[in-house]
Amino acid sequence: MGVKFKRQKPIGNYIVDFVSSSHGLIIEIDGGQHAEQQEYDRNRDAWLRSQGYEVVRFWNHQVLTETQSVLEAVRQAIQALPTVSSDSTGACERGDITSKGS
Secondary structure: OOOOOEEEEEEOOEEEEEEEOOOOEEEEEEOHHHHHOHHHHHHHHHHHHHOOOEEEEEEHHHHHHOHHHHHHHHHHHHHHOOOOOOEOOEOOOOOOOOOOOO
């Protein structure tokens, strides 16, 4: 699909798991500790959204056991978002997914 994601990318005071700058999409993969820090995550997500990002969260076990469902949810999230800008590797097509480390 061609959308580039960077991993462990600093944005403000936070480090996000995966971000597609071209679509303004952040994907967070949460472990069990996030069940105990929900208020922190809500505040973090609100700040990231105020910066123009959409944030989508998945639990670790979902990624491991429901991989196809997670990929489909990411695909749908990308298709629902406009392309914000192209990254340095060239223009991205809407709805494209690839993984790219930072």
